[in-house]
Amino acid sequence: MSRRTAGPEIERLIQILAKLPGLGPRSARRAVLHLIKNREKLLSPLALALAEARDKVVVCSVCGNADTVDPCSLCSDPRRDRSVICVVEDVSDLWALERAGAWSGLYHVLGGTLSAIEGVRPEDLAIASLSARAAAPEIREVVLAVNATVEGQTTAHYITDLLKPLPIKLSRLAHGVPVGGELDYLDEGTLTAAIRSRREF
Amino acid sequence: MSRRTAGPEIERLIQILAKLPGLGPRSARRAVLHLIKNREKLLSPLALALAEARDKVVVCSVCGNADTVDPCSLCSDPRRDRSVICVVEDVSDLWALERAGAWSGLYHVLGGTLSAIEGVRPEDLAIASLSARAAAPEIREVVLAVNATVEGQTTAHYITDLLKPLPIKLSRLAHGVPVGGELDYLDEGTLTAAIRSRREF
Numbered sequence: 001m002s003r004r005t006a007g008p009e010i011e012r013l014i015q016i017l018a019k020l021p022g023l024g025p026r027s028a029r030r031a032v033l034h035l036i037k038n039r040e041k042l043l044s045p046l047a048l049a050l051a052e053a054r055d056k057v058v059v060c061s062v063c064g065n066a067d068t069v070d071p072c073s074l075c076s077d078p079r080r081d082r083s084v085i086c087v088v089e090d091v092s093d094l095w096a097l098e099r100a101g102a103w104s105g106l107y108h109v110l111g112g113t114l115s116a117i118e119g120v121r122p123e124d125l126a127i128a129s130l131s132a133r134a135a136a137p138e139i140r141e142v143v144l145a146v147n148a149t150v151e152g153q154t155t156a157h158y159i160t161d162l163l164k165p166l167p168i169k170l171s172r173l174a175h176g177v178p179v180g181g182e183l184d185y186l187d188e189g190t191l192t193a194a195i196r197s198r199r200e201f
Numbered sequence: 202m203s204r205r206t207a208g209p210e211i212e213r214l215i216q217i218l219a220k221l222p223g224l225g226p227r228s229a230r231r232a233v234l235h236l237i238k239n240r241e242k243l244l245s246p247l248a249l250a251l252a253e254a255r256d257k258v259v260v261c262s263v264c265g266n267a268d269t270v271d272p273c274s275l276c277s278d279p280r281r282d283r284s285v286i287c288v289v290e291d292v293s294d295l296w297a298l299e300r301a302g303a304w305s306g307l308y309h310v311l312g313g314t315l316s317a318i319e320g321v322r323p324e325d326l327a328i329a330s331l332s333a334r335a336a337a338p339e340i341r342e343v344v345l346a347v348n349a350t351v352e353g354q355t356t357a358h359y360i361t362d363l364l365k366p367l368p369i370k371l372s373r374l375a376h377g378v379p380v381g382g383e384l385d386y387l388d389e390g391t392l393t394a395a396i397r398s399r400r401e402f
Contacts, residue, residue: 007269009257013250019243021235022228031221033293035251036258036267042220047255049214050236050248056210057237066237068208092234 010036062133064109064126066091074098074107081105083140087130087159089113089147097145105143108133113151114158122158134163141169148175211237263334265310265327267292275299275308282306284341286334288360290314290348298346306344309334314352315359323359335364342370349376 010032018028035043059065060072067073074080074094084105088094089112097103110125122128134142142163146152160170175193177186186194211233219229236244260266261273268274275281275295285306289295290313298304311326323329335343345360347353361371376394378387387395 007258007274009250009253009269010267013247013254016243016247016250020232022231023223027223029293029296030223032254033267033291033296034222036254036292039255039258042217043251043255046214046217047248047251049210049217050244050251052210053214053233053237054240054244054248057208057240066211066234068210073208090234091237092231095230 063107064091064111065094065107079104083138084143085130085133085139085141086143086145088145089152089155093145093147103143108142110146110155113146113149113155115151115154125155127159127162130159131162134166134168139166139168141171144170144172146172148173264308265292265312266295266308280305284339285344286331286340286342287344287346288331289346290353290356294346294348304344309343311347311356314347314350314356316352316355326356328360328363331360332363335367335369340367340369342372345371345373347373349374 013035014025014028014032017023017031018025020028023031035046056068057066058068058070060067060070060075062071062075065072065074069076081104085108086097086103086105087108087110088097089110091109094107094109097107108126108130110127110130112120112125114120114122114125130142133139144156144159146156156172163170174197175190176197177183177190177194183191214236215226215229215233218224218232219226221229224232236247257269258267259269259271261268261271261276263272263276266273266275270277282305286309287298287304287306288309288311289298290311292310295308295310298308309327309331311328311331313321313326315321315323315326331343334340343360343364345357347357357373364371375398376391377398378384378391378395384392
């Protein structure tokens with residue numbers, strides 16, 4: 001008896017969807033069924049949106065952001081402060097800062113963190129291009145908004161060493177209590193940092 | 202400052218993906234980033250597979266399975282037993298039985314269960330077509346493989362009443378301990394059913 005249930009097209013779709021983060025074989029199957037049942041409302045629009053993304057999305061040659069234009073809409077936005085660069089590990093971090101409306105300067109996406117274990121060397125990241133951008137005369141400050149992980153901090157140290165000769169300010173994100181966070185649930189490192197960096201009322 | 206981060210194409214893709222079961226806005230964003238980073242290996246194949254599914258997948262006019270041919274490959278498979286029909290609520294149940302290799306007869310997908318609360322009436326499900334199929338002279342048995350939920354059982358009762366006049370066997374799935382299941386974690390109903398239907402060694 002054939003073990004094929006619904007044709008190779010559907011099986012292939014399930015296999016590809018199962019490779020997305022957050023989806024496994026089971027949830028991919030559910031998603032495909034949901035798509036098939038909602039052909040007009042979901043399957044067709046998704047097929048179209050993916051084809052558009054495939055044809056149009058490019059990586060910004062300046063900052064590494066994903067956009068449909070190069071340089072990206074952030075790099076070419078005249079309202080942004082072109083004297084400050086915020087360095088992030090990943091496009092998702094850039095998106096997070098943009099969603100928060102937390103930054104109005106430029107960005108630079110490293111594309112990961114240095115890692116001896118995983119064999120990620122400085123030349124595997126967008127560090128040389130950051131160096132070149134930071135050396136431009138209009139740059140006043142570079143903010144290292146890398147994650148507060150060991151790899152992130154190692155990468156930040158490497159970059160601060162590299163950029164130290166430049167006449168610019170180097171900064172990092174503040175540590176402290178997350179807004180809305182409960183002290184009871186925070187780790188000792190965060191609490192110590194929050195106490196040390198306490199502010200007067 | 203613009204809150205647009207990466208162009209309307211990407212935002213649209215995120216919005217559509219977020220509607221899939223198992224994905225929310227956050228995981229949809231992660232999935233889109235993953236797709237963009239793996240354009241050749243993931244984004245392009247997925248766009249293609251979705252376009253193929255959109256253009257080719259049809260609902261089988263006989264049994265309700267999703268396939269690229271109509272009648273579906275199961276309905277037209279000459280190796281399957283054409284005298285027995287397994288009735289399931291959803292295509293996902295059909296797929297589950299096929300993955301298990303548990304059934305070699307034909308299927309019939311109801312497309313849901315009767316529900317007074319959600320206003321699902323017999324005419325909203327593929328019940329009339331089941332009635333017609335079950336009345337064919339070659340049919341010997343109809344297995345009601347609906348879920349062991351209140352709605353599933355209500356639907357099963359309705360169908361057994363409807364098909365009772367026919368000269369066929371009507372059966373349902375056995376209740377019992379799942380293979381590999383631990384008694385400690387099973388509900389009383391399942392345990393009672395398992396004791397009642399106990400088999401001799």
